[in-house]
Amino acid sequence: MAKHNLDARGLLCPMPVIRAQNAIADLPQGDVLEVVCTDPGAAHDIPAWCRVHGHSILEIKQKKDELVVIIEVGEANA
Amino acid sequence: MTQQHKAVALVSGGLDSMLAVKVIQEQGIHVEGINFFTGFCVEGHTHAIRKKDRVKPKRNNALWVAEQLGIKLHIIDVIEEYKDILLNPKYGYGANLNPCLDCKKFMVHKAVEWIQKKGFDFIITGEVMGQRPMSQRKDTMPVVAKESGADDLLLRPLCAKLLPETKPEREGWIKRENMYDFSGRSRKPQMALAQKFGFTDYAQPAGGCCFLTDASYSAKLTDLWKARGDRNYELDDVMLLKVGRHIRPAENFKLIIGREEGENNFLSGYKKQFINMHTVSHRGPLLLVDGTPEKKDLELAAQILARYSQGRDADEVTIEMTDQGGVTTSMVVKPIAMESIPEKWHV
Ligand code: SF4
Numbered sequence: 001m002a003k004h005n006l007d008a009r010g011l012l013c014p015m016p017v018i019r020a021q022n023a024i025a026d027l028p029q030g031d032v033l034e035v036v037c038t039d040p041g042a043a044h045d046i047p048a049w050c051r052v053h054g055h056s057i058l059e060i061k062q063k064k065d066e067l068v069v070i071i072e073v074g075e076a077n078a
Numbered sequence: 079m080t081q082q083h084k085a086v087a088l089v090s091g092g093l094d095s096m097l098a099v100k101v102i103q104e105q106g107i108h109v110e111g112i113n114f115f116t117g118f119c120v121e122g123h124t125h126a127i128r129k130k131d132r133v134k135p136k137r138n139n140a141l142w143v144a145e146q147l148g149i150k151l152h153i154i155d156v157i158e159e160y161k162d163i164l165l166n167p168k169y170g171y172g173a174n175l176n177p178c179l180d181c182k183k184f185m186v187h188k189a190v191e192w193i194q195k196k197g198f199d200f201i202i203t204g205e206v207m208g209q210r211p212m213s214q215r216k217d218t219m220p221v222v223a224k225e226s227g228a229d230d231l232l233l234r235p236l237c238a239k240l241l242p243e244t245k246p247e248r249e250g251w252i253k254r255e256n257m258y259d260f261s262g263r264s265r266k267p268q269m270a271l272a273q274k275f276g277f278t279d280y281a282q283p284a285g286g287c288c289f290l291t292d293a294s295y296s297a298k299l300t301d302l303w304k305a306r307g308d309r310n311y312e313l314d315d316v317m318l319l320k321v322g323r324h325i326r327p328a329e330n331f332k333l334i335i336g337r338e339e340g341e342n343n344f345l346s347g348y349k350k351q352f353i354n355m356h357t358v359s360h361r362g363p364l365l366l367v368d369g370t371p372e373k374k375d376l377e378l379a380a381q382i383l384a385r386y387s388q389g390r391d392a393d394e395v396t397i398e399m400t401d402q403g404g405v406t407t408s409m410v411v412k413p414i415a416m417e418s419i420p421e422k423w424h425v
Contacts, residue, residue, distance in 0.1 A: 010347065012317060014115055014138060018155045038347065041138075048141040052150050076150075 002027075006035045009066065013041035017049050020071065024055065029078040032058065035069045043067055050074075083251045084108045084198040085233070086189055089151060090287045091139030093268055093280045094204030094236060099147050100275050101235040102202055105252050109202070111151040112192060113140040114185050116160040117316045118288040139281040146277070156188065157313050164290070165309050169212075169221075174296035176288065178213040179221065186226035193231070200231045200246045206268070207237040207261040216240070236260045236268070289320060298324055301425045305329050305369065314351065318368075321345065324425040325382060331369035332425065333379050335386055338363075351402065355383050358408070359396035362387025377411065384413035 006023050008016035016037040023033055035046060046069045047057050054074040061068040087099045089111035099109050144151035163184050167177030182205075189201045205214050213222065219241060223232045230245040233252065238244070239259035246252040260267045265282075272280060289295040298319040303309045305326065318334060321341045326332040336342035342364045348354075352366040353376070365383045367376065376399065384395035390413050400406045 012347070014153055015155070017138070017141075018115065018153050021153060045138045045141060048138060048145060049151070049153070052141065052144045052148075 001030045001032065003032045003034065006033060008035055008037040008042070010038055013039050013045050016042040017045045020046055020069075021049060021053075024053075024071070024073055024077070027073045027077060029073050029075055031073045033071045033073065035071065037067050037069070038065060040067065042069065046071070082106065082108050083200075083246070084110070084196075085200050085202050085246075086193055086196075086198050087111045087149075087202045088185055088189060088204070089113050089140050089143055089149075090204070091141075091143055091281055092204070092287065093272060093277070093282060094206060094209075096143045096147065096204070096277065096280060097268060097271050097275070098202050098204040098235045099143075099149060100277075101257060101271075102233075102252065103147065103149075105256060107251065109147070109149050110198075111140070111144050111147075111149050112189060113151055113153045114156045114160075114188065115153060116164075116181075116288060117157045117313050118160075118164075118290050120288060143280070152192075154188065154192075156184075160184070161311070172212045172291065174291055174293050175299055176212070176290040176296075178210060178291075179218055182213040182222045183226045186222055186228050186232060190227045190231070199251070200233055200244070201228055202233050202235055204236060205234045207234075207240050209261075209263055289316075295319060298425050301326060301332075305332065314348065318345075318348065318366075322366075323386070325419065325423045326425050327378060327382075327423050328375065331367055331371040331375050331379075333382060334366040334368060335383065336363040336365075349400065350404075353399065353401050355380060355397050355399045357383060357387040357389060357395055358398050359394070360387045360389030360392065362389065362395075377409070378414070380409050380411045381414040382419065384411050385416065385419070387413075389413060 006019055008019050016039060020035050043060055050057055050071055054076050056072045056074060058070040058072050085102055085107050087095060087109055089095045103109050141151055163177055163180050167180040169179040172178050186201060193201060207214060207216060223229055233244045233246050234241060235257045237260050238257035240261060247254045302315060321344050322334040322336050324332060324334055336345050345364045345366055348366055352368060355365045363386055367379055380397045383397060387395060389395035393412060394410050395413055397409045397411060398406055
C-alpha cells in the first residue's frame with residue numbers, strides 16, 4: 001500500500017476532480033491518494049466522485065486556505 | 079446467461095440525460111456516464127460563484143445525477159481539443175458563440191473513442207428532437223451520428239422512435255417500443271417521465287449546457303479576442319469571463335470588478351496573475367486589471383473601483399494596488415462620477 005500526493009492548488013472545479021480521477025486510474029486498490037486543493041467546491045465534488053466509483057474518503061482536512069482530501073482507492077481498481 | 083451489454087451516456091447534469099440513462103438501465107443495460115469539461119460549462123463550479131445563483135446546495139450536477147442513477151461518471155478534460163471546435167466550427171455558430179453542431183459531433187466522437195477503448199457497445203444521449211435549434215433537428219441529428227463516426231451505435235432513447243433504427247435495437251439489446259418519441263421545446267413529457275421515475279430536485283438549466291449560448295458571455299469573449307487581436311484563449315481567460323463586472327475603458331486594458339462576496343473570493347484566486355486593487359478606507363470589491371495598462375490607466379481604474387465601493391459618495395477613497403510581483407502601493411482617489419463611465423465601456 002503506497003501513498004501518493006497530488007497538488008491541485010489553484011485549480012478550479014472540476015479540474016481537481018479530473019486530476020484526482022486521472023491519478024487514481026493508475027493506482028491499485030488500497031493505495032492512498034492525498035489531494036491538496038484550494039477550491040472549496042472540491043470538498044463536495046471529490047467525495048461525490050469517490051462515492052460513484054467506490055473509493056473511500058479517509059479524511060478531509062480544512063486548513064486556512066487549503067483543503068486536503070485523503071482517498072483510499074477502492075475495489076474498482078483491484 | 080446472455081452477456082450484459084454496456085452503454086456510455088453523455089451526462090450533462092440536466093434532466094434529459096438523466097432520463098435517457100434511466101430508460102436504458104431499465105432494459106438491463108450497464109450504463110456509465112461521461113461528462114466533458116470544455117472550460118465553458120455552466121456545471122462544474124460547485125462554489126457557484128454568485129450567491130444569488132446558490133439557491134440549491136452546492137453540487138456538481140453531473141456527479142449528482144450519476145449518484146442518483148448509481149452509475150460511474152468519468153469527467154474528461156477537453157479544454158485544449160475544444161479550442162479548434164470553437165474557433166473553426168464547420169457548421170458555424172448558433173444564436174451566440176455556441177458551435178452546437180460541431181460540439182455535439184466532437185463529443186460523440188470522443189465517446190466513440192471511449193467505447194472502443196473500454197469495450198462498451200453503444201452510446202446514448204438525452205437529446206430530444208427539435209429541442210435545440212441547431213444540433214437537435216431532424217436533419218442535423220443524423221449528421222452528428224454520421225460525422226462523429228458513431229453511426230448506428232448512437233442511440234437517443236428520448237426520441238428514438240422518431241429516428242432510424244440503431245444497432246442496439248436491431249440486435250435486440252434494447253426494445254424500440256420501450257423508448258420515446260419526444261419532440262419540440264415543451265418540457266412536459268420529460269417532466270412526466272421524471273415523475274414516473276420518481277426524480278425530483280433535478281437541475282433544469284435554462285438555455286443550454288454552456289456559457290457559449292449566453293449573449294452577454296459571448297460579447298465578453300468577442301471583446302477579449304478583439305482587444306488581443308487573436309482568438310486564442312487559455313482556461314483562465316474563459317473562467318474569468320464568467321464572473322464580475324467587465325469594464326473596458328480602452329483597447330489596452332480591461333477591469334474586472336467583483337459584484338459580491340462570492341465573486342470577490344473567486345477573483346482573489348487570480349491576484350498573483352493580475353495587477354489587483356482593493357479599497358482600504360471603505361468596504362469594497364476586488365478589482366483585477368487585465369492587459370497592459372499605463373500609469374494613467376491605473377489611476378482611472380482606482381477611481382472606478384472607488385465608485386463601486388461604499389465610499390462612492392466620499393471625497394477621498396484609499397486604494398491599495400498590488401502588482402504581479404507582489405509590490406503594493408497606496409493611492410488616494412476621488413470616486414469617478416457614474417456619468418463618466420460610458421455605457422460602451424461595459425463589456
Ligand atoms: S450548448 Fe455548449 S456544450 Fe451544449 S452543445 Fe452547444 S456548444 Fe456544446
